[in-house]
Amino acid sequence: MINVTKFGYEPGEHEAEKASNSYLMSLIAFIAGLPLPIINLIATLIFYLGNRKGTYFVRWHCTQALLSQLSVLFINSYGFWWTVSIIFTPNEITNQYIAYIIAAVIFNLGEFIATIYTAVQTRKGIHIEWWFYGGLTDLICKSES
Amino acid sequence: MQIGVMKKIFIQGLLLIALFFATWLVFAQVDWMTVFKVHQMTDKTEQKLGELFFDIFKKSEKENVNPFVANCVDSILTKICKENGIDKESVQVHIFDKDEVNAFALPNGHLLIYSGLISASDNQEELSGVICHEIAHIELNHVMKKLVKEVGLSVLISMTTGNGGSEVIKETAKLLSSSAFDRSLEKEADIKAVEYLVQAKINPEPFADFLYKLSANEHEVVKYLTWASTHPDSKKRAEYIIEYSKKKSAEYEAILSVATWEKLKEEIAE
Numbered sequence: 001m002i003n004v005t006k007f008g009y010e011p012g013e014h015e016a017e018k019a020s021n022s023y024l025m026s027l028i029a030f031i032a033g034l035p036l037p038i039i040n041l042i043a044t045l046i047f048y049l050g051n052r053k054g055t056y057f058v059r060w061h062c063t064q065a066l067l068s069q070l071s072v073l074f075i076n077s078y079g080f081w082w083t084v085s086i087i088f089t090p091n092e093i094t095n096q097y098i099a100y101i102i103a104a105v106i107f108n109l110g111e112f113i114a115t116i117y118t119a120v121q122t123r124k125g126i127h128i129e130w131w132f133y134g135g136l137t138d139l140i141c142k143s144e145s
Numbered sequence: 146m147q148i149g150v151m152k153k154i155f156i157q158g159l160l161l162i163a164l165f166f167a168t169w170l171v172f173a174q175v176d177w178m179t180v181f182k183v184h185q186m187t188d189k190t191e192q193k194l195g196e197l198f199f200d201i202f203k204k205s206e207k208e209n210v211n212p213f214v215a216n217c218v219d220s221i222l223t224k225i226c227k228e229n230g231i232d233k234e235s236v237q238v239h240i241f242d243k244d245e246v247n248a249f250a251l252p253n254g255h256l257l258i259y260s261g262l263i264s265a266s267d268n269q270e271e272l273s274g275v276i277c278h279e280i281a282h283i284e285l286n287h288v289m290k291k292l293v294k295e296v297g298l299s300v301l302i303s304m305t306t307g308n309g310g311s312e313v314i315k316e317t318a319k320l321l322s323s324s325a326f327d328r329s330l331e332k333e334a335d336i337k338a339v340e341y342l343v344q345a346k347i348n349p350e351p352f353a354d355f356l357y358k359l360s361a362n363e364h365e366v367v368k369y370l371t372w373a374s375t376h377p378d379s380k381k382r383a384e385y386i387i388e389y390s391k392k393k394s395a396e397y398e399a400i401l402s403v404a405t406w407e408k409l410k411e412e413i414a415e
Contacts, residue, residue: 135153
């Protein structure tokens with residue numbers, strides 16, 4: 001799921017810090033806005049907008065941090081509205097619902113761990129590409145040179 | 146080169162989605178409701194709540210212990226349950242001496258009928274209709290749904306553990322006796338009631354007449370019309386009951402003889 005690859009150049013200390021921060025940003029927002037799945041997306045989006053003029057390494061990791069929110073965003077939004085419908089409408093808890101919530105928790109946990117790992121590694125200047133999101137980021141985020 | 150990369154990313158994305166759905170599907174094979182004892186927990190809560198609320202009515206109102214009245218109502222109930230495959234043990238009927246035209250369901254299948262309702266019924270089909278409507282609420286689990294929605298699960302559970310406070314319990318009991326369910330739940334119960342009636346070979350039209358009569362306020366016991374006033378749009382309900390029962394043509398037969406019905410009314414009047 002996670003690939004360690006060589007980046008085009010050796011990122012500097014401050015670049016590594018900024019890149020790592022973009023993951024930390026999503027982690028903090030993840031904890032703060034847990035019931036509302038949209039919050040961590042907004043937080044990473046703000047960080048992305050603030051850093052899109054940064055160096056290539058920073059830009060690349062901001063983009064990956066933002067994109068990686070997408071899958072859990074969809075999963076959590078659906079789970080969120082499903083829960084709301086159980087509380088406020090005659091819909092009842094079913095096996096399907098419990099299974100969905102468990103699957104959602106596993107995916108959130110997976111993303112959470114991967115984010116921590118990536119934050120730590122990028123802080124050391126190690127370039128980490130995620131399955132699917134790494135490739136997607138490569139398409140979106142081009143080096144200026 | 147670019148197309149190849151995009152294809153690879155696309156496949157990776159699809160795999161990611163497939164992985165999620167596969168995880169969901171695998172977990173959905175487990176019967177979580179049993180694992181977490183969802184049903185047992187709710188059953189226990191419902192049982193406790195039923196006792197709690199019934200106690201309140203038992204203390205504040207007078208229960209009718211006339212065996213003839215009990216037998217008559219039981220005959221109607223037995224017939225309805227038998228013809229519809231309902232476990233008769235799941236419905237416990239109690240008759241209270243009160244002029245209010247009212248009948249309502251409490252948690253755990255307690256069905257309370259006020260003598261005023263029996264007096265206000267011109268024939269046994271009308272009474273059977275109201276009983277069927279309340280049984281439908283019980284069978285469709287409307288009582289607990291309403292309680293959870295209006296009071297909240299946490300308050301309900303705290304009641305059963307003895308931390309509820311008697312005022313809260315009283316107010317909640319009142320909520321059940323003198324307010325209707327959601328419009329959609331009422332309609333669902335009406336439709337189900339007609340099904341029960343037809344299945345038990347009871348003509349559903351008098352049930353519609355009963356609602357119509359009450360909505361028209363022509364009845365002598367107008368001031369006690371709780372059941373009709375808490376159930377909104379009686380006229381509309383009467384209309385769709387007629388509409389729905391027209392589709393079901395069947396032969397009808399009386400449960401109680403005319404003489405028995407007359408005697409029941411006399412006993413109630415005393």
